[in-house]
Amino acid sequence: MSNTHLNLGVCYYPEHWPRDRWEGYAAKMKALGLRYVRIAEFAWSRMEPEEGVYTWEWLDEAIDVLHRAGLEVVLCTPTATPPAWLVRSYPEILAHDEHGRVREFGSRRHYDFASQTYRAHSRRITRELASRYGQHPAVVGWQTDNEFGCHGTTRSYGPASRAAFPHWLQQKYGSLEALNQAWGNVFWSQEYTAWDQILPPNLTVTEPNPSHVLDYARFASDMLAEFQEEQIAILRELSPGRWVTHNFMIFFGDFDHYRASEALDFVTWDNYPTGMLEFFSDWVDEQTKLRFARTGHPDLISFNHDLYRGLKQGRSSAAASANGNSPARQSGFWVMEQQCGQVNWAPYNPLPAAGAVQLWTTQAWAHGADTVSYFRWRAATMAQEVMHSGLLRHDETEDRGFHEVKALDRSGMPNGEVRAPVALLHDYESLWIFDQQRHNAGLSYWTQTLTYYCALRSLGIDVDIVHPDADLSAYRVIVAPALTLMPEARLQRLEAAAHGARLVFGPRTAYRTESGRAFENGQFGSFKHLFGGRLLQFDSLRPGLTVGVGEHRVTTWAESFEPREGQSLHSYGDGPLEGQCAVLRHGNVTTVGAHSATLVREVLREVLREAGLSPQDLPEGVRISRRAGVSAWLNFNSEPITVAGRELAPVSFTLEAEQVMA
Amino acid sequence: MSNTHLNLGVCYYPEHWPRDRWEGYAAKMKALGLRYVRIAEFAWSRMEPEEGVYTWEWLDEAIDVLHRAGLEVVLCTPTATPPAWLVRSYPEILAHDEHGRVREFGSRRHYDFASQTYRAHSRRITRELASRYGQHPAVVGWQTDNEFGCHGTTRSYGPASRAAFPHWLQQKYGSLEALNQAWGNVFWSQEYTAWDQILPPNLTVTEPNPSHVLDYARFASDMLAEFQEEQIAILRELSPGRWVTHNFMIFFGDFDHYRASEALDFVTWDNYPTGMLEFFSDWVDEQTKLRFARTGHPDLISFNHDLYRGLKQGRSSAAASANGNSPARQSGFWVMEQQCGQVNWAPYNPLPAAGAVQLWTTQAWAHGADTVSYFRWRAATMAQEVMHSGLLRHDETEDRGFHEVKALDRSGMPNGEVRAPVALLHDYESLWIFDQQRHNAGLSYWTQTLTYYCALRSLGIDVDIVHPDADLSAYRVIVAPALTLMPEARLQRLEAAAHGARLVFGPRTAYRTESGRAFENGQFGSFKHLFGGRLLQFDSLRPGLTVGVGEHRVTTWAESFEPREGQSLHSYGDGPLEGQCAVLRHGNVTTVGAHSATLVREVLREVLREAGLSPQDLPEGVRISRRAGVSAWLNFNSEPITVAGRELAPVSFTLEAEQVMA
Amino acid sequence: MSNTHLNLGVCYYPEHWPRDRWEGYAAKMKALGLRYVRIAEFAWSRMEPEEGVYTWEWLDEAIDVLHRAGLEVVLCTPTATPPAWLVRSYPEILAHDEHGRVREFGSRRHYDFASQTYRAHSRRITRELASRYGQHPAVVGWQTDNEFGCHGTTRSYGPASRAAFPHWLQQKYGSLEALNQAWGNVFWSQEYTAWDQILPPNLTVTEPNPSHVLDYARFASDMLAEFQEEQIAILRELSPGRWVTHNFMIFFGDFDHYRASEALDFVTWDNYPTGMLEFFSDWVDEQTKLRFARTGHPDLISFNHDLYRGLKQGRSSAAASANGNSPARQSGFWVMEQQCGQVNWAPYNPLPAAGAVQLWTTQAWAHGADTVSYFRWRAATMAQEVMHSGLLRHDETEDRGFHEVKALDRSGMPNGEVRAPVALLHDYESLWIFDQQRHNAGLSYWTQTLTYYCALRSLGIDVDIVHPDADLSAYRVIVAPALTLMPEARLQRLEAAAHGARLVFGPRTAYRTESGRAFENGQFGSFKHLFGGRLLQFDSLRPGLTVGVGEHRVTTWAESFEPREGQSLHSYGDGPLEGQCAVLRHGNVTTVGAHSATLVREVLREVLREAGLSPQDLPEGVRISRRAGVSAWLNFNSEPITVAGRELAPVSFTLEAEQVMA
Ligand SMILES: [Zn+2]
Ligand SMILES: [Zn+2]
Ligand SMILES: [Zn+2]
Structure with missing residues (x-):
């Protein structure tokens, strides 16, 4: 070898x-x-x-x-x-x-x-x-x-980090005025008047300021x-x-x-x-x-x-x-x-x-x-x-x-390139602020992100996971499940990407500024044109509480949009958001407000098709991945599965020459 | 307006x-x-x-x-x-x-x-x-x-409170002998010989003395x-x-x-x-x-x-x-x-x-x-x-x-008086001692109190919630769901109230003295005459374990009484208390020992009727309240409800001129 | 009396x-x-x-x-x-x-x-x-x-114990080299170079060294x-x-x-x-x-x-x-x-x-x-x-x-001897090391031990619970459910006992040396001859995951053996261990690798019979115990039970003259 x-x-x-x-x-x-x-x-x-x-x-x-x-x-x-x-x-x-x-x-x-x-x-x-x-x-x-x-x-949260954090903040913000503004410290009289007043965000009486937490995560990182x-x-x-x-x-x-x-x-x-x-x-x-x-x-x-x-x-x-x-x-x-x-x-x-x-x-x-x-x-x-x-x-x-x-026979496993047609955008800062204020104990950044990733994989599509500020020019579809923190420059780049690729966004997209505040002009900030509308409501669903979008049941999270330049692809069928837009479409950009694995899969399948890709519905536990001209069919089930004419033994794989996608 | x-x-x-x-x-x-x-x-x-x-x-x-x-x-x-x-x-x-x-x-x-x-x-x-x-x-x-x-x-539990607590105790008790007696500190050698030996009741090896906790709650309050x-x-x-x-x-x-x-x-x-x-x-x-x-x-x-x-x-x-x-x-x-x-x-x-x-x-x-x-x-x-x-x-x-x-149209909402015919008695000291020694993880002061409150509301009755030492002369029925801490003076006032009104008590009534001890002569202390009997047993029921009183299933808590001057209205049908009195009646005073929402409702319905009130059985989620001659019918259900000839839309209300109660 | x-x-x-x-x-x-x-x-x-x-x-x-x-x-x-x-x-x-x-x-x-x-x-x-x-x-x-x-x-974990622990260790080990070797401190650079570097095993970043914990348990004991x-x-x-x-x-x-x-x-x-x-x-x-x-x-x-x-x-x-x-x-x-x-x-x-x-x-x-x-x-x-x-x-x-x-009539309760034919071996050191690394959140030393004890009691057998180093010469059957820590001298004594008695071992037997390490030569250490084989695998089963041994369902734990001199009494019917030995028998020694109450009972019933005892299948909640010539039949059920011709009232007992066992 x-x-x-x-x-x-x-x-x-x-x-x-x-x-x-x-x-x-x-x-x-x-x-x-x-x-x-x-x-x-x-x-x-x-x-x-x-x-x-x-x-x-x-x-x-x-x-x-x-x-x-x-x-x-x-x-x-x-x-x-x-x-x-x-x-x-x-x-x-x-x-x-x-x-x-x-x-x-x-x-x-x-x-x-x-x-x-x-x-x-x-x-x-x-x-x-x-x-x-x-x-x-x-x-x-x-x-x-x-x-x-x-x-x-x-x-x-010990002495070394306690000592270093104010210095890091001073370097970042220059002035306490800037920091107090970025964190919104006027809220609950949290304003600081000296750098050494600022401690790590632990042991607070109730939840700390999410912007404080966000910067502490950045500092520690x-x-x-x-x-x-x-x-x-x-x-x-x-x-x-x-x-x-x-x-x-x-x-x-x-x-x-x-x-x-x-x-x-x-x-x-x-x-x-x-x-x-x-x-x-x-x-x-x-x-x-x-x-x-x-x-x-x-x-x-x-x-x-x-x-x-x-x-x-x-x-x-x-x-x-x-x-x-x-x-x-x-x-x-x-x-x-x-x-x-x-x-x-x-x-x-x-x-x-x-x-x-x-x-x-x-x-x-x-x-x-x-x-x-x-x-x-x-x-x-x-x-x-x-x-x-x-x-x-x-x-x-x-x-x-x-x-x-x-x-193991490795002769069929050349170390060539993986060329995925779809990019899934991932960002740790969004993860930090998302999980700091989940608003629903059943939701998290990973849950939301994996919902989209699993849908793509279940459709047989290879996916690159990349940072939202990476070069996205090679992708035909770009999926951003949970980019809640959205600097303006990032949105501008995504807007540019939408000229050549189809974009799919998940709930809570562009809800937060770089310092973790909400946009003064609401969700999507100044980029309502890109998305074709604005946020109306978000609804945090307790276990057992669902709302409908067509035949799909939505759990955990439902947000609705007012279409402006865009149009409503799917709307809520019941609940407080009845009749409001659940999936917003504007040009190449689709935004899904509802948390529903089946709805997400349906939306993605359609977008992939539009982009000229060939999604195929795979059985649970069966996946396909392609590298260097070889397709690997993987069966994680403990039973044999027949898929697209292949018989896959339990817990096994098959390597085949890759068929060029349509 | x-x-x-x-x-x-x-x-x-x-x-x-x-x-x-x-x-x-x-x-x-x-x-x-x-x-x-x-x-x-x-x-x-x-x-x-x-x-x-x-x-x-x-x-x-x-x-x-x-x-x-x-x-x-x-x-x-x-x-x-x-x-x-x-x-x-x-x-x-x-x-x-x-x-x-x-x-x-x-x-x-x-x-x-x-x-x-x-x-x-x-x-x-x-x-x-x-x-x-x-x-x-x-x-x-x-x-x-x-x-x-x-x-x-x-x-x-910090320095400021730690410093102040002994002073508060000294003012209250005067002598350590009095404090040791009130708290029962001979138990487990908890006796203090100097005021500054006494700390807040936290970080103890196992549960602290409930009397200690009770006084700390009073102090903090x-x-x-x-x-x-x-x-x-x-x-x-x-x-x-x-x-x-x-x-x-x-x-x-x-x-x-x-x-x-x-x-x-x-x-x-x-x-x-x-x-x-x-x-x-x-x-x-x-x-x-x-x-x-x-x-x-x-x-x-x-x-x-x-x-x-x-x-x-x-x-x-x-x-x-x-x-x-x-x-x-x-x-x-x-x-x-x-x-x-x-x-x-x-x-x-x-x-x-x-x-x-x-x-x-x-x-x-x-x-x-x-x-x-x-x-x-x-x-x-x-x-x-x-x-x-x-x-x-x-x-x-x-x-x-x-x-x-x-x-919202407020023209039908005059700011007049609420005149409730029933008083429900509530006392924070009882809450503190009740919840400190629940004896059943599924029970609390609020659970027990709300059981009675909800029963009254489900019968269409307006309720004042008042302190047990308030003036009770205007009420026709007085309900005391969980007054476990019972100073003698309070019982004397309640005894007086029972001349003019009907009283209903819940379990654990008059179990504790003012310092949180049990009465040396058992439950009801010296007031067994008022209740017409004495406590025999209390039974803490684990989830799934129930006992019967007639057709009612009792969960969580069952206590039994020996009727003396009083009589047994209901008795237990099975379990260790089989045949013993579950609801004790003596004159105007009814004491319910069993925790059962349906039994409580039955007992209250009967007492209200005797008192000349007109309980009416309301559907779940539908309530009526009266103020200043107006009756408000409230529907908290997400479905329309027809009640007493009225059609109430989902999540809605109707205001009507109040009908004088019989 | x-x-x-x-x-x-x-x-x-x-x-x-x-x-x-x-x-x-x-x-x-x-x-x-x-x-x-x-x-x-x-x-x-x-x-x-x-x-x-x-x-x-x-x-x-x-x-x-x-x-x-x-x-x-x-x-x-x-x-x-x-x-x-x-x-x-x-x-x-x-x-x-x-x-x-x-x-x-x-x-x-x-x-x-x-x-x-x-x-x-x-x-x-x-x-x-x-x-x-x-x-x-x-x-x-x-x-x-x-x-x-x-x-x-x-x-x-306070100052007094912190101060005393290093001294105790020094007395036990003499040198830090010996201690570092016994604990395996080369792992994760845990080696100590001075006695006072050693603290109690609390507040560590992740789980502490189990040998450290084991010695701390011994020290505290x-x-x-x-x-x-x-x-x-x-x-x-x-x-x-x-x-x-x-x-x-x-x-x-x-x-x-x-x-x-x-x-x-x-x-x-x-x-x-x-x-x-x-x-x-x-x-x-x-x-x-x-x-x-x-x-x-x-x-x-x-x-x-x-x-x-x-x-x-x-x-x-x-x-x-x-x-x-x-x-x-x-x-x-x-x-x-x-x-x-x-x-x-x-x-x-x-x-x-x-x-x-x-x-x-x-x-x-x-x-x-x-x-x-x-x-x-x-x-x-x-x-x-x-x-x-x-x-x-x-x-x-x-x-x-x-x-x-x-x-209570005590006239039938003479204070004579209890003579049990079966010994169940119990050892606190095994408990400490077992529970420190359970490998399955649903398993513990007590769970495993009680599984065997309950099986014996459900077969109507009197049991002595004794230390594994006690004199075992009087017993016909010796059951060791969870002796995971096994010094060589102990195994030698058990080997000797196996000449006169039948021995039954549970999973994880002889997995650990005296200092809590695993044997360098695997499970049973140098005593593979006694058991008739060696460990192949252990499988920690999550809730819902089971494997079969004949008609028995195995939960929580399954280990398999390679029979050498011994033979396989039962083998796994599915799962990763399919076909491998689940119950190993060598001469008088039977070792059960699978956690299954019904399998354990079947194995014990057969061993008891071989030993000339007369196991009898008792209903749940009914037990028999014998002392000084008297048999006590005990019914813990809330219903009457008929067993072996006797009618036992709910929650009651019957005393009878003991029948000599076959
Ligand atoms: Zn507020
Ligand atoms: Zn004790
Ligand atoms: Zn690693």
Whole structure:
């Protein structure tokens, strides 16, 4: 298997195992067809057992053993786990949670991104590590830290962040007048008269000002990005010719991943389909969780593939170019950690179905992954992950996943481009402000966004998920499910895009200004012309309460529009909004006000057809993805399915030469 | 429309809007038929941007603009929102929650009523404000602060309250011996030997002593009342001829509203029917929440009307007279904030049904409101209330509520007296001790109280809600659903009332002494003669467990009595209490031990008939109220209903000349 | 009634009642047939109202009154409730919860077992009390403190425990290298380089190291045991010839009860069947809670009887002998607090069914209780327990329980031996590590253990619950449902036991080493020969997800084995483990990997038959227990049941001469 097809890798912890096992493990990895081995992301206490004392000998040997076996090493900065001596000497590096409690040593990610003290240690260990291994022939690339934001660690409310936040605000706003105006602080006498009066937005008597929360999210996101950029600068200096990446995590929304990936060469993410469904998808109903308990949900997984594939397109063509990256649509992401057996961190951790590891690997490839790296080599016999699986069991026997990897035929999986005709727009700032004031406990930014994504996937359409400020010129249809925060410049670009493409917007679109206020002139702000009307009402529906739009039942959210230049495609059939417009159309722009999976699917099917695409209705759990001329048919059901003349076995895939779309 | 009929008003925040809008808004308010405009309750940061520096110019103009338009102004003390500079200079004013965490600046109500520092600032800003506007011709009255107790702010567990509580106790009890005896501190060695050993009852290992909790509730309630009385004294001095009120909130139970309203001229409350149902009625079942999602529940709303209408009758005729108020039954309350569109603070915030704003306004009038003031003029475009509606939308267009207000015909709504034949007795001390030891997670003081109230309303009966120590001489039937705390003097007065009226008591009546202990001689204490028997057992029924009384199923609570002088009207048909008395009757006094809505209704129907009243069985969601010779028929259902020959449209009302009751 | 049959007692608080009631109460107790009266466990503030000032006069009189009436006194050390003066003078004795909050004075159990300051006070008050009453003729025995561990008080995270924990670790491990190895601290760089870097395992960013948690549980358990042993040593010295016991509580698992009972003469426990079902059995489904709401569940109650009966068999014959106790199987426990009416501390507190107090008393006797002591004499009229029942009501009338006690015929209840043929093995260390990493939110150590216990009871089999290191030579069948932590020495003893007895193991057996790691060579460690195979997989089943084993449906947990020397008795019929072994048999050892009540019952029935026992299928809610030649048939159902020719009335029992088992 060459570089031209899907590569495989594994996450490995040599420090966990006796040295007499290392040679055998390396040989076994190689024999399994693995190319990359990621190591050392949690090994700080073995690199530097006391301050300034470095013990590299074990890591020298670990890397050499892998090198001799012909494996390539992905080395990590170990900053996700500062050792005990560091924490006890510099306790000010610890984060605090929103209840004001210190987040203690004893697991991982126990630091505040805003801590200048910790930043200095982070730079120091990165420099030492990169000095020693930056030009080692086995080391082909770097991973910074590990899973930024995991366990809610993006935002700290402790002393380091408290001290840094007012400075960040001062830089952003210049004057308190500007800040008070942007946040609307005249409301409830929240006006500040000195910068140091401003604290993080926790422990308030009732809900804090959403603009305050929004800026705190931006601040914390920036601190994270700065923290990483300091490491990257050192790696670039000391490890020329190697790439730098980070392993992002499933649906994490606390920081701006576009900003955090700007300085990376490419991104990776960690794909745990069963854990994702049980633990990171609290908006998914129990019925669906049960149905896909052993495979994960195909659309939740592929959403993350599509999301992380599109991350490096950045927030604008300009930004991407400035970083020396091509603004063209890129594939080239990895799955850095791929589940290959049960996980241990969800409330329920079922075994994957037979075939699931092959299905997940193929799906990752089909969505653009160049490498899939399994987590982990051998199941941990100690500490927090004793119940987690690996390719090898505790007793070193080959686990179920090992056999699936071994049997996987990658010859039909070339690492070519994914060319999706549809863009789905995604923006972390909209997520933050949307979820800060949901107005309906059953709704969230992800719920609304996934409703549109799943509809597109159920219609057999490939989707790029991109930032709304990215270059959208190549897309025939652009879908923006939940862009509630809408700067004017962004709307102008979308208006331009509407000349060449069809646009579909979801509810709450363009409701908020850049600082999180509502537009003084109401929803769509000054862009009512683009949408062809204005907002009339929004209706937050309690469980059991629905309204109708034609044959569709609308749950959770219903907003209505007054068509001006536009026309009403669908209107409400009952309830307080009876007779009012539910789907507004103006030229190439369609705006859906009602939350209804079936209505969304109907609207999208029609728009896709108009755009010359060929939507096809796929059965639940069956999906198709196309890459480099190959179509992958994926069946996540535990039953065989016949679709478009194909017989798909349970939990399986079929690769076919792609048929050119009409 | 004159003063003789229902008046309308609006809550308005001139500081939120550009000055060039003010004139137009005032004219539009006047044209809508509004009379009163409430302003400035959150505007401290604009009145005093730094300590001792007052900036009145904007408020001068705001009031003048309203005055010139012929509107009358209700001005507020702005103490619900101390500004940032004040909080940072005097952090000791902040409250602490029951977990020991400080309740920070960044929303509202961030102060401890017991803080002497904050009290001084409260008096100072009140004095400044009243000096400037106390005799302004537009200013007709004052509102103190805003929604005391909102967000659980009555009780603080921080330094200010911790310091004040022992002093309050010392004043009440004189000696530690008396306190230890009153609280029963010999239990679990809780006896105190120095006043400063006594802390607030939070953070205890397991549940605290209920007597400790009861006195802490009284203490906090007193602190709140004192805080307000300090303001009122200044307003009386500097603003002669103006009335003073406060806007109380839905079902808030943390302080004694009778005590807090003693020094007011009349009371107002804030009526949010949909938010009330979703957020402040956790004892209401999901089915009912769904049914009345767009109108609120008629009895929950009217309970608050009847409660607040009766507040100024006070705790005794004596007390009322001492304040120079007539002891006679008073109407004369206001709805200070009336929902006129969706709210933003419940888990679900549905749009009101078409007609709901008119229905709510009419219901308020029918229950005795002289003025209904809508919240708020224009929807906020900033900060915490961006998702809340107003009469105008964000974009200044007229929202649905505006049109309903405009179309409302108030000519049939004279501001006369409400004369209810039945009194329902309500007491905050009973609420505190009842809910501190519920003995059944499904039961509460409000649940039990509302069970009786709803039964009376479903029988078409007008009800006054009054304090048990009020003058009860005018009532033919007196219903006391949950008076569990029963001082002897109170029982003596009730015994006297039973000579002229019929009394109905609910479970747990007269179970507790004034300090929250149980009577040494058991339930009813020394008043077994009045009730005609004594308590045998109480049975706390888990969900699904029921016992029968005739055809009625009893849930949650069943207590049984041994009749002595009295007789058993109904007895238990199964369960551990089989054959024992469930409803005890002695002369004019009927005591119901079983929690069963249908049994309560049957018992009440019979008692009302005996008392010469004419109960009529109303359909669910249909209610009748009478005021000043007019009967208002109200239909809260979304379907038309035919009742007693009338056809009531969905979500509508009909006014008729009252027929004199038999 | 003599000592040879079941004795009765009562819990009594003379300090709660006026002295003029004492004589009458004593006479009434005596007349009721009570022998023992337990007093003073919460009376410290009356013994020592200020530091060093002792007031014994009241207690002198209280004891004398009981003595004169011919009653025997169980006296308690009052350390469960240090008085206010002590707490305020020595606030360092207070515990802290896992959130870092101090656990305040104001209820009970407000102390940290590791506090040397509190230990000194504990010894002092014990010495004073024992000096005065240790040889009083009425005092026949002592209870230490009260309900150790209640309200989650075993583990403190405050200064006293924080200071003591590193010392305890240093004593255990000697070197940090040993500790780092035992805990696997190389994982996530958790390695310590100084003892004082180690804190309690709370407030960590995500889950702490399970080995860290395990040792913290051991540490806290040791602190508790040491605390008690200090008291016992003083009592032995000053009160010769009296026994010492402690009243343990239902299902408490936070400390090692075997260790805590080593120095006691016998153990007692507090039996609250309805509260147990509602509050301490969160793994029981709602249907079962409803069915047995008024009687408690027979197996949950008897599990505790069997557990506490077996406690003094200790962790090894050696240990028992060292304490001067016979290693032979002992009965001789008491129920120190027996519910005799409603409790007040569960979410729902239903009245016991008629007959329940007699049924519970009889069941206690049948499982080996020599004495049943009712809680409490008269219902408290004050403080936290106002809603709790007693034998007398608040008003001193005789409550329902009083009448049942009075009517109970104990002549058929000799205090002989319970000789169970089956041992069920139980170990607190396995509980701690099992529940720390459940891997399935629906599973716990108790759930798994009770599944086997209930199956045995439903087959009419008497069961001893004993420590796995106890002498097992007398048992024909040994059942180990959840021994996940398995030191090698223990496995060796079990291997030896398998020569003479049949062994049945549940899932997760021998998964963990003594320090909580997984065995490097997988499940069963080096003992695969004993079990006849090795672990293949474990599958954590979400709610609704099941797999089949024959006709049985497996929920929650399924693990599979590779038979080596053993054979597969049952295999999975579907799911990822299809065709793999679910029940493994090797010689006398059967290991069940699947969680299925019906499969467990089938397997046990067959093993019991092989062992020559005669399992009989009992209806739900009907149980049989045998003691001293008498069989007690117990019906916990509210309907009459016919079983094996007997007609059992609802909530009743029948005593018969035991038929010798085949
Ligand atoms: Zn990971
Ligand atoms: Zn309000
Ligand atoms: Zn107890």
